[in-house]
Amino acid sequence: MQQKPTRARILDAAHELMLTLGLSRATTKEIAKTAGCSEAALYKHFASKEELFVSVLQERLPRLNPRLRQLIEEPGERSVEENLVEIARLATHFYAESFPIGASLYADPKLKRRHEDSMRALGTGPHMPIEALDAYLRTERDAGRIAPDADTFAAASLLMGACAQRSFAYDATVAEQPPQPVEEFAAALARTLLKGISS
Missing domain, CATH: 1.10.357 (Tetracycline Repressor; domain 2)
Incomplete structure:
Protein backbone atom coordinates (compact mmCIF):
# COMPACT_ATOMS: atom_id res chain seq x y z
CA MET A 1 0.00 0.00 0.00
CA GLN A 2 1.32 3.41 -1.01
CA GLN A 3 2.19 5.81 1.80
CA LYS A 4 0.40 9.17 1.96
CA PRO A 5 2.37 12.24 0.84
CA THR A 6 4.45 13.87 3.59
CA ARG A 7 2.23 16.94 3.88
CA ALA A 8 -0.90 14.82 4.39
CA ARG A 9 0.88 12.67 7.02
CA ILE A 10 1.99 15.82 8.86
CA LEU A 11 -1.58 17.19 8.85
CA ASP A 12 -2.97 13.85 10.09
CA ALA A 13 -0.37 13.68 12.87
CA ALA A 14 -0.91 17.32 13.87
CA HIS A 15 -4.68 16.83 13.97
CA GLU A 16 -4.38 13.72 16.13
CA LEU A 17 -1.83 15.22 18.55
CA MET A 18 -3.56 18.59 18.81
CA LEU A 19 -6.80 16.78 19.70
CA THR A 20 -5.21 14.48 22.27
CA LEU A 21 -2.52 16.76 23.76
CA GLY A 22 -3.86 20.23 22.98
CA LEU A 23 -2.20 22.86 20.82
CA SER A 24 0.36 24.02 23.37
CA ARG A 25 1.72 20.52 24.11
CA ALA A 26 1.72 19.19 20.53
CA THR A 27 5.28 20.15 19.55
CA THR A 28 6.53 20.22 15.97
CA LYS A 29 9.13 17.62 16.99
CA GLU A 30 6.41 15.22 18.22
CA ILE A 31 4.22 15.93 15.18
CA ALA A 32 7.12 15.16 12.82
CA LYS A 33 7.93 11.96 14.71
CA THR A 34 4.30 10.79 14.56
CA ALA A 35 4.18 11.65 10.83
CA GLY A 36 7.34 9.60 10.22
CA CYS A 37 9.42 12.51 8.96
CA SER A 38 12.04 14.94 10.22
CA GLU A 39 11.22 18.27 11.81
CA ALA A 40 13.09 19.88 8.87
CA ALA A 41 10.65 18.15 6.48
CA LEU A 42 7.74 19.53 8.49
CA TYR A 43 9.10 23.07 8.09
CA LYS A 44 9.42 22.57 4.32
CA HIS A 45 5.62 22.31 4.21
CA PHE A 46 4.62 24.66 7.05
CA ALA A 47 6.44 27.85 8.02
CA SER A 48 5.31 27.69 11.66
CA LYS A 49 3.23 25.72 14.13
CA GLU A 50 0.56 28.39 13.78
CA GLU A 51 0.39 27.85 10.01
CA LEU A 52 0.12 24.12 10.65
CA PHE A 53 -2.73 24.76 13.12
CA VAL A 54 -4.61 26.88 10.56
CA SER A 55 -4.11 24.16 7.94
CA VAL A 56 -5.51 21.54 10.34
CA LEU A 57 -8.58 23.75 10.92
CA GLN A 58 -9.06 24.33 7.20
CA GLU A 59 -8.30 20.84 5.92
CA ARG A 60 -9.17 18.39 8.69
CA LEU A 61 -12.23 19.90 10.41
Whole structure:
Protein backbone atom coordinates (compact mmCIF):
# COMPACT_ATOMS: atom_id res chain seq x y z
CA MET A 1 0.00 0.00 0.00
CA GLN A 2 1.32 3.41 -1.01
CA GLN A 3 2.19 5.81 1.80
CA LYS A 4 0.40 9.17 1.96
CA PRO A 5 2.37 12.24 0.84
CA THR A 6 4.45 13.87 3.59
CA ARG A 7 2.23 16.94 3.88
CA ALA A 8 -0.90 14.82 4.39
CA ARG A 9 0.88 12.67 7.02
CA ILE A 10 1.99 15.82 8.86
CA LEU A 11 -1.58 17.19 8.85
CA ASP A 12 -2.97 13.85 10.09
CA ALA A 13 -0.37 13.68 12.87
CA ALA A 14 -0.91 17.32 13.87
CA HIS A 15 -4.68 16.83 13.97
CA GLU A 16 -4.38 13.72 16.13
CA LEU A 17 -1.83 15.22 18.55
CA MET A 18 -3.56 18.59 18.81
CA LEU A 19 -6.80 16.78 19.70
CA THR A 20 -5.21 14.48 22.27
CA LEU A 21 -2.52 16.76 23.76
CA GLY A 22 -3.86 20.23 22.98
CA LEU A 23 -2.20 22.86 20.82
CA SER A 24 0.36 24.02 23.37
CA ARG A 25 1.72 20.52 24.11
CA ALA A 26 1.72 19.19 20.53
CA THR A 27 5.28 20.15 19.55
CA THR A 28 6.53 20.22 15.97
CA LYS A 29 9.13 17.62 16.99
CA GLU A 30 6.41 15.22 18.22
CA ILE A 31 4.22 15.93 15.18
CA ALA A 32 7.12 15.16 12.82
CA LYS A 33 7.93 11.96 14.71
CA THR A 34 4.30 10.79 14.56
CA ALA A 35 4.18 11.65 10.83
CA GLY A 36 7.34 9.60 10.22
CA CYS A 37 9.42 12.51 8.96
CA SER A 38 12.04 14.94 10.22
CA GLU A 39 11.22 18.27 11.81
CA ALA A 40 13.09 19.88 8.87
CA ALA A 41 10.65 18.15 6.48
CA LEU A 42 7.74 19.53 8.49
CA TYR A 43 9.10 23.07 8.09
CA LYS A 44 9.42 22.57 4.32
CA HIS A 45 5.62 22.31 4.21
CA PHE A 46 4.62 24.66 7.05
CA ALA A 47 6.44 27.85 8.02
CA SER A 48 5.31 27.69 11.66
CA LYS A 49 3.23 25.72 14.13
CA GLU A 50 0.56 28.39 13.78
CA GLU A 51 0.39 27.85 10.01
CA LEU A 52 0.12 24.12 10.65
CA PHE A 53 -2.73 24.76 13.12
CA VAL A 54 -4.61 26.88 10.56
CA SER A 55 -4.11 24.16 7.94
CA VAL A 56 -5.51 21.54 10.34
CA LEU A 57 -8.58 23.75 10.92
CA GLN A 58 -9.06 24.33 7.20
CA GLU A 59 -8.30 20.84 5.92
CA ARG A 60 -9.17 18.39 8.69
CA LEU A 61 -12.23 19.90 10.41
CA PRO A 62 -15.78 20.47 9.07
CA ARG A 63 -15.63 22.97 6.19
CA LEU A 64 -17.42 25.94 7.77
CA ASN A 65 -15.78 28.98 6.12
CA PRO A 66 -15.88 27.65 2.52
CA ARG A 67 -19.62 26.96 2.88
CA LEU A 68 -20.21 30.45 4.27
CA ARG A 69 -18.31 31.98 1.32
CA GLN A 70 -20.41 29.90 -1.07
CA LEU A 71 -23.63 31.14 0.55
CA ILE A 72 -22.49 34.76 0.14
CA GLU A 73 -22.04 34.14 -3.59
CA GLU A 74 -25.27 32.11 -4.03
CA PRO A 75 -27.65 33.16 -1.22
CA GLY A 76 -30.99 32.49 -2.87
CA GLU A 77 -30.73 28.79 -3.70
CA ARG A 78 -32.55 27.67 -0.52
CA SER A 79 -34.56 29.36 2.20
CA VAL A 80 -32.76 31.44 4.84
CA GLU A 81 -33.90 28.95 7.47
CA GLU A 82 -32.44 25.99 5.56
CA ASN A 83 -29.14 27.85 5.19
CA LEU A 84 -29.05 28.79 8.88
CA VAL A 85 -29.76 25.18 9.90
CA GLU A 86 -26.86 24.00 7.75
CA ILE A 87 -24.54 26.69 9.12
CA ALA A 88 -25.52 25.88 12.72
CA ARG A 89 -24.91 22.18 12.13
CA LEU A 90 -21.50 22.78 10.51
CA ALA A 91 -20.51 25.31 13.18
CA THR A 92 -21.50 22.92 15.97
CA HIS A 93 -19.32 20.16 14.52
CA PHE A 94 -16.48 22.61 13.79
CA TYR A 95 -16.40 24.00 17.33
CA ALA A 96 -16.76 20.54 18.87
CA GLU A 97 -13.58 19.48 17.06
CA SER A 98 -11.64 22.73 17.30
CA PHE A 99 -12.38 23.55 20.94
CA PRO A 100 -10.27 20.69 22.39
CA ILE A 101 -7.39 21.70 20.09
CA GLY A 102 -7.32 25.38 20.97
CA ALA A 103 -8.45 25.30 24.61
CA SER A 104 -4.91 24.88 25.95
CA LEU A 105 -3.99 28.31 24.56
CA TYR A 106 -6.04 29.93 27.31
CA ALA A 107 -3.81 28.41 29.98
CA ASP A 108 -0.72 30.21 28.66
CA PRO A 109 -1.23 33.97 28.03
CA LYS A 110 2.14 34.37 26.25
CA LEU A 111 1.44 31.48 23.89
CA LYS A 112 -2.09 32.80 23.28
CA ARG A 113 -0.73 36.27 22.43
CA ARG A 114 1.90 34.80 20.08
CA HIS A 115 -0.75 32.63 18.46
CA GLU A 116 -3.10 35.60 17.99
CA ASP A 117 -0.28 37.65 16.42
CA SER A 118 0.41 34.78 14.01
CA MET A 119 -3.29 34.44 13.15
CA ARG A 120 -3.45 38.17 12.33
CA ALA A 121 -0.35 37.86 10.13
CA LEU A 122 -1.96 34.91 8.32
CA GLY A 123 -5.19 36.88 7.87
CA THR A 124 -7.34 34.49 9.84
CA GLY A 125 -8.77 33.94 13.31
CA PRO A 126 -11.86 32.96 15.31
CA HIS A 127 -13.69 36.10 14.17
CA MET A 128 -13.80 34.90 10.55
CA PRO A 129 -16.93 32.68 10.78
CA ILE A 130 -18.88 35.49 12.47
CA GLU A 131 -17.82 37.99 9.81
CA ALA A 132 -18.64 35.54 7.01
CA LEU A 133 -22.09 34.78 8.45
CA ASP A 134 -22.67 38.52 8.92
CA ALA A 135 -21.81 39.04 5.23
CA TYR A 136 -24.20 36.25 4.20
CA LEU A 137 -27.03 37.70 6.31
CA ARG A 138 -26.44 41.15 4.79
CA THR A 139 -26.95 39.65 1.31
CA GLU A 140 -30.22 38.15 2.54
CA ARG A 141 -31.23 41.51 4.07
CA ASP A 142 -30.40 43.31 0.80
CA ALA A 143 -32.53 40.73 -1.06
CA GLY A 144 -35.47 41.43 1.27
CA ARG A 145 -35.50 37.91 2.73
CA ILE A 146 -34.93 39.18 6.29
CA ALA A 147 -35.97 42.41 8.03
CA PRO A 148 -34.42 45.63 6.63
CA ASP A 149 -33.40 46.70 10.15
CA ALA A 150 -31.98 43.28 11.17
CA ASP A 151 -28.71 43.54 13.08
CA THR A 152 -26.85 40.96 11.02
CA PHE A 153 -23.64 41.11 13.07
CA ALA A 154 -25.52 40.48 16.31
CA ALA A 155 -27.44 37.61 14.68
CA ALA A 156 -24.21 36.06 13.37
CA SER A 157 -22.58 36.44 16.79
CA LEU A 158 -25.57 34.80 18.51
CA LEU A 159 -25.61 31.78 16.19
CA MET A 160 -21.85 31.18 16.27
CA GLY A 161 -21.70 31.86 19.99
CA ALA A 162 -24.44 29.33 20.70
CA CYS A 163 -22.65 26.68 18.64
CA ALA A 164 -19.34 27.36 20.39
CA GLN A 165 -21.02 27.36 23.82
CA ARG A 166 -22.60 23.98 23.12
CA SER A 167 -19.12 22.56 22.49
CA PHE A 168 -17.76 24.21 25.62
CA ALA A 169 -20.64 23.13 27.84
CA TYR A 170 -20.89 19.57 26.58
CA ASP A 171 -17.34 18.35 26.13
CA ALA A 172 -17.21 14.93 24.46
CA THR A 173 -15.19 13.56 27.40
CA VAL A 174 -18.00 13.94 29.94
CA ALA A 175 -20.83 11.48 30.32
CA GLU A 176 -23.61 14.07 30.30
CA GLN A 177 -24.95 14.62 26.79
CA PRO A 178 -26.42 17.82 25.32
CA PRO A 179 -30.20 18.10 25.67
CA GLN A 180 -30.73 17.77 21.89
CA PRO A 181 -29.00 15.94 19.07
CA VAL A 182 -27.06 18.27 16.74
CA GLU A 183 -29.73 18.23 14.02
CA GLU A 184 -32.47 19.25 16.47
CA PHE A 185 -30.25 21.87 18.08
CA ALA A 186 -29.31 23.38 14.68
CA ALA A 187 -32.96 23.51 13.54
CA ALA A 188 -34.19 25.04 16.83
CA LEU A 189 -31.37 27.59 16.88
CA ALA A 190 -31.99 28.65 13.27
CA ARG A 191 -35.77 28.88 13.81
CA THR A 192 -35.37 30.94 16.99
CA LEU A 193 -32.81 33.29 15.47
CA LEU A 194 -34.89 33.76 12.34
CA LYS A 195 -37.89 34.90 14.43
CA GLY A 196 -35.81 37.85 15.59
CA ILE A 197 -34.62 38.96 12.14
CA SER A 198 -37.55 38.06 9.87
CA SER A 199 -39.43 40.82 8.07
